[in-house]
Amino acid sequence: MIEFRHVSKRYPDGTSAVEDFSVVIPSRETTVLVGSSGCGKTTLLRMINRMVDPSSGSVAIDGEDVAHVDPVRLRRRIGYVMQNSGLLPHRKVIDNIATVPMLNGVPRAQARARALELMDTVGLDRSLADRYPAQLSGGQQQRVGVARGLAVDPNILLMDEPFGAVDPIVRADLQRELLRLQRDLGKTVVFVTHDIDEAFLLGHQVVILQKGGVVAQRGTPREILARPANEFVASFIGADRGKRALRVARADGVDVVVDGDGRPAGVLVGTEEDAAAGGPGS
Amino acid sequence: MNYFVGAIRWVLDPAHYPGPNGIPVRMAEQLWYTALTLVIACAIAIPIGYAIGHTGRGRAVAVSVTGGVRALPTLGVLTLVALWTGIGLQAPIVSFVVLAIPSILAGAYAGFEAVDRNVVDAARAVGMTGWQVLARVEVPLGLPLLIGGIRAAALQVVATATLAAYVGSGGLGGYLFAGLQTRDYEQMLAGALLVVVLALVLEGLFALVQRLVVPRGVVAQRGNVRTRPSRSRPVMGDPIEEGK
Numbered sequence: 001m002i003e004f005r006h007v008s009k010r011y012p013d014g015t016s017a018v019e020d021f022s023v024v025i026p027s028r029e030t031t032v033l034v035g036s037s038g039c040g041k042t043t044l045l046r047m048i049n050r051m052v053d054p055s056s057g058s059v060a061i062d063g064e065d066v067a068h069v070d071p072v073r074l075r076r077r078i079g080y081v082m083q084n085s086g087l088l089p090h091r092k093v094i095d096n097i098a099t100v101p102m103l104n105g106v107p108r109a110q111a112r113a114r115a116l117e118l119m120d121t122v123g124l125d126r127s128l129a130d131r132y133p134a135q136l137s138g139g140q141q142q143r144v145g146v147a148r149g150l151a152v153d154p155n156i157l158l159m160d161e162p163f164g165a166v167d168p169i170v171r172a173d174l175q176r177e178l179l180r181l182q183r184d185l186g187k188t189v190v191f192v193t194h195d196i197d198e199a200f201l202l203g204h205q206v207v208i209l210q211k212g213g214v215v216a217q218r219g220t221p222r223e224i225l226a227r228p229a230n231e232f233v234a235s236f237i238g239a240d241r242g243k244r245a246l247r248v249a250r251a252d253g254v255d256v257v258v259d260g261d262g263r264p265a266g267v268l269v270g271t272e273e274d275a276a277a278g279g280p281g282s
Numbered sequence: 283m284n285y286f287v288g289a290i291r292w293v294l295d296p297a298h299y300p301g302p303n304g305i306p307v308r309m310a311e312q313l314w315y316t317a318l319t320l321v322i323a324c325a326i327a328i329p330i331g332y333a334i335g336h337t338g339r340g341r342a343v344a345v346s347v348t349g350g351v352r353a354l355p356t357l358g359v360l361t362l363v364a365l366w367t368g369i370g371l372q373a374p375i376v377s378f379v380v381l382a383i384p385s386i387l388a389g390a391y392a393g394f395e396a397v398d399r400n401v402v403d404a405a406r407a408v409g410m411t412g413w414q415v416l417a418r419v420e421v422p423l424g425l426p427l428l429i430g431g432i433r434a435a436a437l438q439v440v441a442t443a444t445l446a447a448y449v450g451s452g453g454l455g456g457y458l459f460a461g462l463q464t465r466d467y468e469q470m471l472a473g474a475l476l477v478v479v480l481a482l483v484l485e486g487l488f489a490l491v492q493r494l495v496v497p498r499g500v501v502a503q504r505g506n507v508r509t510r511p512s513r514s515r516p517v518m519g520d521p522i523e524e525g526k
Contacts, residue, residue: 051407076409086404090422090497100408132499148408 001027002048002156002188007057009043009213017043018213020057026205027062027155030182030189034199035209035216035236041192044213045158048190049078061156076100079149079157079187083164085141087133087148093119094129097147104152111151118147123177139170146178150185159191163198175201196237200225208233289471303456305476312453312480315443319375320436323382328428331390335424336416341391348384356381356442364449374446381442382435389431393424425495433488440481444473454480 002025009018018040025031033041046052047059050071058065066074087096097115102108119126122143133141142162149157163171175198182189182202193199199206200221208216208224210232217229225244228234238244245260248268255268292298298305334340356377364373397420405419444455457473460466 046407049407051403072409072411074409075407080404080407082400082404082407084400086400086407088401088405088419088499089398090499092499103409103414134499 001025001062002190003060003063004044004047005058005060007044007047007054007059007213009040009047009052010055016212018054021213021215022057023207023215023218025188025190027188028186029204030191030202031205031207032191032193032199032203033207033209034193034196034203036194039209039211040213041194041209042160044209045160045190045192048156048158049075049080051075076104077152077154077156079152079154081142081145081149081157081159081162083161085133085145087141087144089133092130092132093124093136093144096133096144097151099148100152115147115151118150121150121181122147137170138166139174142166142174143177146181150181150187155188157187157189159189161193162191164193164195171198178202200237208236285467285471288468289475292468292472293475308452308454308456309476309480311446311451312440312443312455312477315371315374315378315446315451315453316436316440316480316484319378319382319439319443320432322375323379323386323435324432326379327383327386328390331387331428332394332416332421334387335391335394336412336420344387344391348387351380352384354380357445357448360445360448369450371446371451373449374443374451377445378439378443382439385431385435385438386428387431389428389434390424392431393427394420396427397423422497423500425497426492426500429488429492429495433485433492436484436488437481440484441477444477 004021004023004025007018007021008016010016021040021044033044035041043052047054048061048066050066050069053067058067060066087093088099091099094112094115097118098106098108098111101111101114106114116126116129119129124140124143124147128136128140133144136144145162149159163174166174178189179202189202191199191202196208199208203221205218206221206224207218210216216236217224217233224233224237225239228237228239233239243259243265246257246265247259248255249258250256256264257266257268259265293305301307330344334344359377359380360373363376367373367376401423402415402419405415410418443453444458446453447455447459454473454476457469457476461468461470461473
């Protein structure tokens with residue numbers, strides 16, 4: 001469990017990135033911080049591994065204030081995945097993945113063997129192990145980034161817009177892969193994005209941020225969609241328009257779901273209660 | 283043109299090879315001064331340059347001080363130091379070191395500044411200490427620019443080291459000063475040609491080294507579009523081009 005307690009971040013020039021932010025991030029679930037640029041989401045993420053120290057308030061992991069933990073030791077037990085991968089360009093893929101275990105003193109051969117296993121885990125062909133990052137596609141680089149983040153088998157994985165710079169098809173692929181990984185591994189994932197669709201897809205809990213780290217709404221995607229807390233949230237998630245404002249239309253005796261523009265989005269086969277009871281119509 | 287032919291004839295004359303004033307000994311002296319100067323200048327400039335590049339502090343001071351130092355005429359420095367230390371090797375070496383430091387210093391910190399900010403940030407975020415970021419990320423990735431700085435310094439020094447003869451310390455400058463005094467312009471030109479040969483050989487060697495030290499993954503990266511710019515501060519000059 002990660003706890004933000006009344007966290008603020010002000011810079012010497014007087015600007016304030018975050019004001020009095022308090023949120024509890026439950027263990028073994030994905031929490032997505034989502035908001036437009038300048039809402040302080042990356043600042044908040046980087047407070048967890050002390051890349052940024054709060055001006056006031058505290059961040060605690062399982063009750064332990066991170067301010068009392070040596071930043072280097074803290075970072076080595078937290079996975080970190082960033083946009084543009086941040087891989088070391090002069091090291092091979094396998095050595096990039098093995099970096100942190102080797103910093104922790106794991107013997108080279110052992111760290112490399114583990115790195116190869118991790119390549120399987122994130123869906124990378126082992127033949128890429130001896131390539132350099134620049135020889136990989138953007139999507140492959142991000143997979144290497146995820147493998148590096150998982151290399152020390154951390155409880156916590158921080159992801160800072162990891163899929164922001166890849167094309168939509170690869171992004172969808174990586175998102176599916178992350179969902180699968182999360183089902184298998186059950187890490188505490190804190191994910192930052194500006195894409196509300198991504199947030200709803202990946203998050204057990206979604207925290208929608210306004211400027212200055214103000215929490216506009218926090219809840220499951222379903223709760224947020226059902227009851228947007230205010231107009232900002234409603235407009236941010238697009239609840240009032242387009243593909244999220246769906247209507248049921250009757251066509252040839254079947255319920256067809258159409259979006260705000262009247263385009264068909266799917267067919268209504270029943271309610272979730274029906275599905276739980278054993279299929280539609282029963 | 284006659285001088286030129288004469289100078290080549292002078293260089294090829296076997297009588298100019300044996301003895302302490304022979305071409306091999308003078309060339310060896312010239313190289314020795316250059317090497318000694320570079321070692322001392324590197325020992326001073328690289329730690330300072332790395333400190334500036336790693337911390338991002340003191341850059342403005344370094345730029346203005348090295349800019350000022352660059353404007354110093356080496357002959358003036360040499361004379362000044364020689365008045366103090368007397369005839370010998372100290373005065374020329376000191377003045378050559380002063381000449382070499384700015385290029386090497388610029389190469390050292392520009393090399394660090396050219397490292398993608400994103401990479402340094404990621405290295406810290408996965409738990410590298412400051413020293414590990416320096417040794418495992420900034421030094422290898424900054425090496426090509428540093429070698430470029432040393433290369434520029436080496437060229438300047440190998441040519442300027444002729445001034446050692448001004449205070450009686452030998453080197454190829456001996457031919458220049460002797461030729462000037464006796465109006466033996468063929469000897470002067472021969473000395474100059476030998477300096478050019480040394481400079482070209484050094485240039486070739488450093489070009490080779492510079493290619494070898496570029497990390498392999500970075501070679502692969504060439505031609506790819508950088509996803510993010512380097513540190514926002516502009517990299518001052520291109521140390522490879524200096525002194526040419």
